[in-house]
Amino acid sequence: MSASTQSIGGQSAADRAILLSARGITKQFAGVEVLRDVDLDLYAGEIHALLGENGAGKSTFAKIVAGVHRPSRGVLLLNNARIEVLSPLAAQKLGITLIHQEPISFPDLSISENLALGRDDGKPLGRVRWAELKREANSLMAQLGIMIDVTRPMRGLSIADQQMVEIARALASESKLIIMDEPTAPLTPKEVETLFGISRQLRNEGRSIVFISHRLEEVRALCDRVTIFRDGNKIATEETKNLTDAEIIRLMIGREVKGYIPKHKTTVGEVALAVEGLTLPGRFENISFEIRKGEIVGLGGLVGAGRTDVARAIFGVAPAASGTIAVNGQVVEIREPADAVAQGLAFVPEDRAVAGIFRTLPVSQNITAAVPEMIAPKGFIRHGLERTIALDSVKKMMIRLVSPRQPIGELSGGNQQKAILARWLLTDPKILILDEPTRGVDIGVKAEFYEMIGALAASGRAILLISSELPELLALSDRVLVMSEGQLTGDFARGDATEESVMHAAVPRRKVVGDAQAAA
Amino acid sequence: MSVPTVSPRGVAETRRMLAGHMNELGLLAIIVILYGVFGALSPGFLSANNQVNILRDGATIGIAAWAQTLVIVAGEIDISVGPMVAFIAVIMAFLMKVPVPLPFALIGGVVLGLCLGSLAGVLRAIFSVPSFVATLGLWSALRGLALFMTNALPVTFDDNDTLDWIGDNVFGLPVSAVVMVILFGVFVFVSRKTAFGRSVYAVGGNANAAHLCGINVTRIRILVFAISGLMAAITAIMLLARLGSGNAGAASGLEFDVIAAVVVGGTSLSGGRGSMLGTLLGVLTITVIGDGLVLYGINSFVQDVVRGVIIVVAVLLNVAASRRSGRHV
Numbered sequence: 001m002s003a004s005t006q007s008i009g010g011q012s013a014a015d016r017a018i019l020l021s022a023r024g025i026t027k028q029f030a031g032v033e034v035l036r037d038v039d040l041d042l043y044a045g046e047i048h049a050l051l052g053e054n055g056a057g058k059s060t061f062a063k064i065v066a067g068v069h070r071p072s073r074g075v076l077l078l079n080n081a082r083i084e085v086l087s088p089l090a091a092q093k094l095g096i097t098l099i100h101q102e103p104i105s106f107p108d109l110s111i112s113e114n115l116a117l118g119r120d121d122g123k124p125l126g127r128v129r130w131a132e133l134k135r136e137a138n139s140l141m142a143q144l145g146i147m148i149d150v151t152r153p154m155r156g157l158s159i160a161d162q163q164m165v166e167i168a169r170a171l172a173s174e175s176k177l178i179i180m181d182e183p184t185a186p187l188t189p190k191e192v193e194t195l196f197g198i199s200r201q202l203r204n205e206g207r208s209i210v211f212i213s214h215r216l217e218e219v220r221a222l223c224d225r226v227t228i229f230r231d232g233n234k235i236a237t238e239e240t241k242n243l244t245d246a247e248i249i250r251l252m253i254g255r256e257v258k259g260y261i262p263k264h265k266t267t268v269g270e271v272a273l274a275v276e277g278l279t280l281p282g283r284f285e286n287i288s289f290e291i292r293k294g295e296i297v298g299l300g301g302l303v304g305a306g307r308t309d310v311a312r313a314i315f316g317v318a319p320a321a322s323g324t325i326a327v328n329g330q331v332v333e334i335r336e337p338a339d340a341v342a343q344g345l346a347f348v349p350e351d352r353a354v355a356g357i358f359r360t361l362p363v364s365q366n367i368t369a370a371v372p373e374m375i376a377p378k379g380f381i382r383h384g385l386e387r388t389i390a391l392d393s394v395k396k397m398m399i400r401l402v403s404p405r406q407p408i409g410e411l412s413g414g415n416q417q418k419a420i421l422a423r424w425l426l427t428d429p430k431i432l433i434l435d436e437p438t439r440g441v442d443i444g445v446k447a448e449f450y451e452m453i454g455a456l457a458a459s460g461r462a463i464l465l466i467s468s469e470l471p472e473l474l475a476l477s478d479r480v481l482v483m484s485e486g487q488l489t490g491d492f493a494r495g496d497a498t499e500e501s502v503m504h505a506a507v508p509r510r511k512v513v514g515d516a517q518a519a520a
Numbered sequence: 521m522s523v524p525t526v527s528p529r530g531v532a533e534t535r536r537m538l539a540g541h542m543n544e545l546g547l548l549a550i551i552v553i554l555y556g557v558f559g560a561l562s563p564g565f566l567s568a569n570n571q572v573n574i575l576r577d578g579a580t581i582g583i584a585a586w587a588q589t590l591v592i593v594a595g596e597i598d599i600s601v602g603p604m605v606a607f608i609a610v611i612m613a614f615l616m617k618v619p620v621p622l623p624f625a626l627i628g629g630v631v632l633g634l635c636l637g638s639l640a641g642v643l644r645a646i647f648s649v650p651s652f653v654a655t656l657g658l659w660s661a662l663r664g665l666a667l668f669m670t671n672a673l674p675v676t677f678d679d680n681d682t683l684d685w686i687g688d689n690v691f692g693l694p695v696s697a698v699v700m701v702i703l704f705g706v707f708v709f710v711s712r713k714t715a716f717g718r719s720v721y722a723v724g725g726n727a728n729a730a731h732l733c734g735i736n737v738t739r740i741r742i743l744v745f746a747i748s749g750l751m752a753a754i755t756a757i758m759l760l761a762r763l764g765s766g767n768a769g770a771a772s773g774l775e776f777d778v779i780a781a782v783v784v785g786g787t788s789l790s791g792g793r794g795s796m797l798g799t800l801l802g803v804l805t806i807t808v809i810g811d812g813l814v815l816y817g818i819n820s821f822v823q824d825v826v827r828g829v830i831i832v833v834a835v836l837l838n839v840a841a842s843r844r845s846g847r848h849v
């Protein structure tokens with residue numbers, strides 16, 4: 001389990017010190033090559049972006065460096081010495097930390113315990129100093145600008161907060177190389193800014209960061225150099241400032257993509273969904289709004305504002321304590337997701353690993369999971385029909401896979417996300433609740449998603465769109481609602497919604513006292 | 521898109537099919553090897569008579585194992601099987617002794633099995649008692665209750681032709697084995713072709729996601745335990761017919777064999793993965809080991825050791841196979 005180091009001399013020093021080199025890294029899964037002869041040099045003290053379409057191999061490369069996967073071929077050099085990274089622990093000892101694309105944590109342990117895990121001081125029987133751990137955890141979270149009670153369990157934290165805990169854990173590790181796999185996907189601009197500040201500070205201390213993201217503007221704001229992957233090949237490594245966005249996209253995808261698609265002009269119909277006075281103590285209060293047929297209503301706000309809680313309440317996952325929900329003018333009782341599905345609602349959750357995918361099951365079953373009657377027209381499942389329907393979705397959503405029988409856990413994050421969206425489109429919903437639907441989806445497919453969402457609205461669906469990506473929210477929504485601390489604080493028509501106005505409404509008005517208790 | 525979304529089709533698909541069935545192929549190989557070894561060691565092993573024995577023993581494990589497969593795929597476990605079989609057999613024996621007509625006694629047993637299974641299911645699904653604990657409680661309580669009611673003595677009743685027939689052979693095959701095979705077909709069908717079967721896999725794969733898909737997770741959980749209870753009742757009928765009396769100490773350790781068969785068959789204890797075909801091969805493996813060791817006549821304590829080792833090795837091979845095919849993380 002330990003890392004062995006052996007020296008390979010004679011490497012000519014470049015003008016900058018190279019921290020880590022990959023040489024000829026190749027990875028196969030079940031005979032399918034997903035990385036091919038990747039050579040990459042990381043400088044000490046740089047922030048280096050990995051870009052590429054969904055399934056291009058970014059996470060796989062990151063996992064190889066961090067000891068999660070072993071390369072099929074190729075070597076890694078750390079400070080010009082060959083290393084074998086046999087396990088994540090070995091990577092940790094070498095000073096390499098990976099922040100996973102899907103946060104991994106122990107839901108029943110507290111935040112401070114999660115932060116302390118995996119830190120190995122070589123004394124397996126050493127005493128745990130709880131008070132010290134708690135103090136450390138508090139200061140770490142404060143550094144990240146997160147006010148949260150570190151003794152509360154991870155279970156129930158929003159995906160953004162989980163992500164921040166992961167980031168805090170990486171910070172605590174004092175690693176020389178921190179790999180962040182789409183850390184910003186669930187975060188709002190405020191958290192992203194904090195993360196960037198800290199990243200720059202780390203760089204100035206001489207540490208290196210590998211940053212994976214599908215948001216070009218972030219890469220541009222943060223990264224010194226970019227490496228672009230396509231289909232498992234490294235296509236280019238360049239200084240960020242030497243490439244234009246269009247060039248990057250062309251290298252990534254090999255063609256032009258449309259930008260943000262303004263919504264199709266649609267005629268807005270009657271009210272499809274009306275919620276009135278929805279309240280769940282401690283989560284959200286007195287939420288009322290309407291969505292009409294053909295309308296896209298955006299729901300903005302900072303992480304923790306309660307947007308996801310409202311969505312979950314409407315869909316019956318964690319119903320509100322009071323208030324009413326009306327579908328097509330009829331007040332309905334939604335106590336279970338099954339009730340919501342019966343009313344023609346669909347819900348794409350933000351946290352695909354926890355609430356979205358069936359990791360061990362084939363992609364085909366994942367796609368058809370919400371439409372049993374469609375694959376079993378006479379009461380019994382027809383596997384051929386299921387395959388046809390699944391393959392149809394695969395084509396429509398451009399899901400990259402080897403076979404529809406493949407367990408969905410083997411797909412890249414963005415491709416899993418496409419499959420979940422495909423699942424709910426099959427139900428032919430009248431009202432869609434999309435919670436961060438483009439999380440982890442690449443630029444090319446995002447544009448397709450936007451077009452698809454626009455087309456759904458144009459065909460008379462009502463859509464509630466929760467997104468932390470402001471440009472996306474502003475471009476797609478007919479109306480933008482803003483939540484802050486569990487209350488609706490803004491309602492903007494399409495023309496009036498700007499980044500400033502939305503952010504202004506999103507920032508808490510009153511200063512919070514004792515947030516630690518409030519959070520618990 | 522310049523890239524085909526479904527890349528190198530044919531080859532990859534075939535590879536995957538093979539990889540998906542590595543486990544079954546491996547088990548088949550193990551069974552063949554076991555037949556070779558035991559056949560060479562003890563002359564009686566390959567006799568027709570002994571094959572019938574293997575089938576009959578297999579039925580005792582198999583019927584309960586089909587249901588256990590569903591339970592484990594759903595991410596749960598039922599360790600109450602052995603005592604439940606004994607308890608139901610004892611109750612049916614008491615009913616026969618009264619005498620209650622056979623059909624009513626059997627129906628009584630079946631209803632009892634359904635109720636006991638549902639009880640475990642309700643404890644799990646509604647009161648959130650972990651299934652290991654809920655069925656551990658049943659395990660202890662049912663065995664104790666059966667022993668208490670019978671004073672650990674067999675409960676005898678008048679001969680019944682129909683029951684004797686169930687304990688006997690048709691066309692040279694044990695009736696219990698025929699029942700096992702028919703039920704196997706039913707379970708394959710249920711697990712592969714019905715929405716219920718799908719839901720069991722979904723709940724075991726990710727209960728949160730299943731809930732969001734509109735699946736009634738509570739109901740699925742109760743149902744799998746109810747089915748497990750039902751199969752325990754059917755096993756109890758076979759046992760009653762074979763022994764001709766109700767015996768509180770019968771079927772001891774059955775839950776061990778049943779769970780071992782399911783796990784050897786490649787079903788994952790963490791839920792969401794497994795197949796009836798795997799369990800069928802697992803049942804055969806466990807039964808052949810048991811039968812072969814008895815025939816060979818080694819010390820019964822050593823038998824347990826050998827059996828334990830073979831089970832662990834089988835699962836190890838299984839894991840190795842799935843890792844090779846890249847399924848494992």
Ligand SMILES: Nc1ncnc2c1ncn2[C@@H]1O[C@H](COP(=O)(O)OP(=O)(O)OP(=O)(O)O)[C@@H](O)[C@H]1O
Binds near residue numbers: 057
């Ligand atoms: N455990 C696995 N078994 C089989 N195939 C895998 C496994 N892990 C990844 N793959 C495949 O490797 C390819 C690259 O996946 P990877 O997760 O590295 O993509 P990515 O660039 O991170 O994409 P995304 O932007 O969607 O996160 C994908 O086609 C994926 O299906």
Ligand SMILES: [Mg+2]
Binds near residue numbers: 060181412
């Ligand atoms: Mg990835």
